Amino acid sequence: MKALKGKIKVPGDKSISHRAIMFGSLAEGTTEVTGFLPGADCLSTIACFRQMGIEIETEDLGDGKIGDQVVVHGKGLHGLSKPSETLYTGNSGTTTRIISGILSGQSFESRLTGDASIEKRPMKRVIEPLSLMGADISSEKNNGCAPLVIRPSKLHGITYDSPVASAQVKSAILLAGLYAKGETTVREPALSRNHTELMLSAFGAKLSSENNEVTVTPGSPLHGQKIRVPGDISSAAYFLTAALITPGSDIVIENVNINPTRAGILEVYKAMGADIELLNERTVSGEAVADLHVEYSFLHGTTVEGALIPALIDELPVIAVAAAYADGKTVVKDASELKVKESNRIDTVTENLRAMGGHIEPTDDGFVIEGGAPLHPTDIKTYDDHRIAMSFYTASLPLGEANILDNPNCAVISYPGFYRDMEGLLQ
Ligand code: S3P
Numbered sequence: 001m002k003a004l005k006g007k008i009k010v011p012g013d014k015s016i017s018h019r020a021i022m023f024g025s026l027a028e029g030t031t032e033v034t035g036f037l038p039g040a041d042c043l044s045t046i047a048c049f050r051q052m053g054i055e056i057e058t059e060d061l062g063d064g065k066i067g068d069q070v071v072v073h074g075k076g077l078h079g080l081s082k083p084s085e086t087l088y089t090g091n092s093g094t095t096t097r098i099i100s101g102i103l104s105g106q107s108f109e110s111r112l113t114g115d116a117s118i119e120k121r122p123m124k125r126v127i128e129p130l131s132l133m134g135a136d137i138s139s140e141k142n143n144g145c146a147p148l149v150i151r152p153s154k155l156h157g158i159t160y161d162s163p164v165a166s167a168q169v170k171s172a173i174l175l176a177g178l179y180a181k182g183e184t185t186v187r188e189p190a191l192s193r194n195h196t197e198l199m200l201s202a203f204g205a206k207l208s209s210e211n212n213e214v215t216v217t218p219g220s221p222l223h224g225q226k227i228r229v230p231g232d233i234s235s236a237a238y239f240l241t242a243a244l245i246t247p248g249s250d251i252v253i254e255n256v257n258i259n260p261t262r263a264g265i266l267e268v269y270k271a272m273g274a275d276i277e278l279l280n281e282r283t284v285s286g287e288a289v290a291d292l293h294v295e296y297s298f299l300h301g302t303t304v305e306g307a308l309i310p311a312l313i314d315e316l317p318v319i320a321v322a323a324a325y326a327d328g329k330t331v332v333k334d335a336s337e338l339k340v341k342e343s344n345r346i347d348t349v350t351e352n353l354r355a356m357g358g359h360i361e362p363t364d365d366g367f368v369i370e371g372g373a374p375l376h377p378t379d380i381k382t383y384d385d386h387r388i389a390m391s392f393y394t395a396s397l398p399l400g401e402a403n404i405l406d407n408p409n410c411a412v413i414s415y416p417g418f419y420r421d422m423e424g425l426l427q
Contacts, residue, residue: 001400002426003248003296010236010421012037012068012229013257014414015167015195016287018094020227021045022102023203024072025054025080026178029224031072035255036229038066039414044090044114046070048099053081065416074224077178082108086147089114091342091384091413094168096146097126098196101172103150104135105179111140113147117384122340123148126172129160133176133184157182157218164337165310167192170214177216178205185215190307193261198286199227230257230289234387235415237265237315238394240294242422244274245325246398249296251425252279258288264304264311266292268319272299272326301328301371309334314341316366317391320349323369324358325398332366342413343385352380352392356403377401386413393419397426 012035022045024031036042038058043066046056054075059067080102087103087110089095096114100123103110113119124144130137136151157180162169165188174196177184191212201207203222208215236256243249258266258278269276277293299322304312312319316335323330338345350362355378359370380392380403389411396403411418 001246001398003246004239004243004251004425005249005427006425007252007254008239008421008425009254010231010239010256011039011415011417013232014039014041014234015094015193016199016229016257017042018045018098019195019199020229021049021056021070021072022098023199023222024074024224025049026077026102027074027203027222027224028076029074031074031224032226033070033072034068034228036068036070037232037414038068039416040090040412041092041095041414044088044092045095048087048089048095051083051085051087074222076221080106083110086111086113089118091115091117093118093121097123097168098171098175100126100137100148100150101130101175104130104133104137104153104176105155107152109149109151111147111149117342119146121145125164125166125169129158129162129169129173130176132158132160133173133180135176155180157184159185159187161187162189165190165192167194167196171196174200174207174214174216178218180218183215183217185213188212190310191261192310193259195259195287202286228285230284230287231255232414233257233262233265234314236292237318238390238418238422239425240265240269240276240292241318241322242394242397243294244269244297244299244322247296251294253292253294255289256292258290260288261311264308265315265319267308268302268304268312269322271302272322273297274299299326301326301330303331305331305333313337314387317345317349317387318394320353320360320367320369321391321395323371324353324360324373324375324395326371328371330369330371333363334365336365338366341385343383343388345385345388348381348383348385348388352388355380356395375399377403379403380405382407382410384410386410386415390415390418393422
């Protein structure tokens with residue numbers, strides 16, 4: 001078995017990269033993005049805005065690879081043009097939901113859809129609040145899913161008590177709010193990631209937020225910005241976990257976004273006894289950033305629940321992996337949102353952890369893992385879910401023989417180069 005040693009810089013944050021393209025397109029002037037994540041989801045966002053007439057320069061690295069520098073030539077809040085074809089969002093829930101808020105405010109009709117997974121994911125959560133604002137948005141098959149058809153209408157501000165803590169829903173409503181008459185307020189049951197609030201304010205929008213509530217006042221134009229996208233903690237999570245569970249490991253993950261609405265995994269791992277040190281804490285483009293020093297640690301079980309869940313929702317599959325290597329019981333609850341991600345992650349984590357010999361019981365809103373059962377390498381069914389692929393690749397690192405994934409390539413959604421980067425640390 002090899003340990004992880006050395007330094008790694010993970011690619012840019014997916015949520016921040018999407019927003020840099022979207023807000024840059026709606027801003028007046030040029031937005032220069034560095035550290036952009038050239039993952040398939042963010043490329044879907046670029047493609048959609050290009051379809052609406054926005055010039056977006058990307059760095060061509062050859063072999064079909066795109067670099068991390070992007071320049072967006074924004075045309076202002078009213079500068080988008082009618083796409084000649086259906087907007088295609090690929091596998092990206094973030095693109096689909098947030099864009100539907102922007103499209104609701106346009107003076108042209110549009111149709112929006114994505115891949116087979118997107119056509120199954122719930123869109124009612126944006127259709128409902130946007131309709132309350134006066135949007136003419138409907139599910140073409142009347143099943144609450146994409147394809148969505150959005151026709152021009154007059155929007156008005158609302159106060160919306162969101163039943164889910166979802167940054168995609170919150171962002172869709174706030175962006176529609178830029179086109180509405182009057183103020184729009186969103187209240188959430190727990191605070192979801194706040195990148196929209198931070199970045200939209202930096203672009204010049206009038207926003208105020210307190211606790212779980214945010215209000216946008218329309219009327220201010222957006223202005224192009226220089227944005228440095230920090231590393232994605234959701235990608236760092238695989239290295240963090242790999243080092244914690246693989247004896248002899250000692251690594252530094254550089255330039256990681258530790259925005260408190262995202263960094264729940266650090267709290268959970270510390271509660272499990274992890275040796276994680278935050279170095280060089282700083283602020284980059286309004287976001288908290290640090291380098292993470294992590295060493296192999298003796299982990300014990302914990303309970304993950306409540307308001308912390310939105311701050312680690314995408315990391316729960318890999319937290320389940322850590323829990324399987326920990327001593328004692330780990331309980332994850334209040335996480336029924338796992339069922340509506342790229343796969344039903346309660347089911348896909350359960351199936352794959354059991355295949356490895358792990359002891360896990362699914363529940364209606366999470367799972368219970370009895371750590372310490374002997375694990376073995378096996379065949380993994382990814383269900384084309386990038387986070388399941390990367391979590392279960394990570395899970396086999398301490399075993400000295402890799403799990404065989406049915407679709408390793410789905411990692412390109414959020415982390416092209418993942419396997420190469422992980423292997424680069426193994427010594
Ligand atoms: C995201 C929000 C989260 C997260 C997703 C990215 C975003 O989804 O799971 O990967 O960028 O706003 P929800 O809004 O559905 O919680």
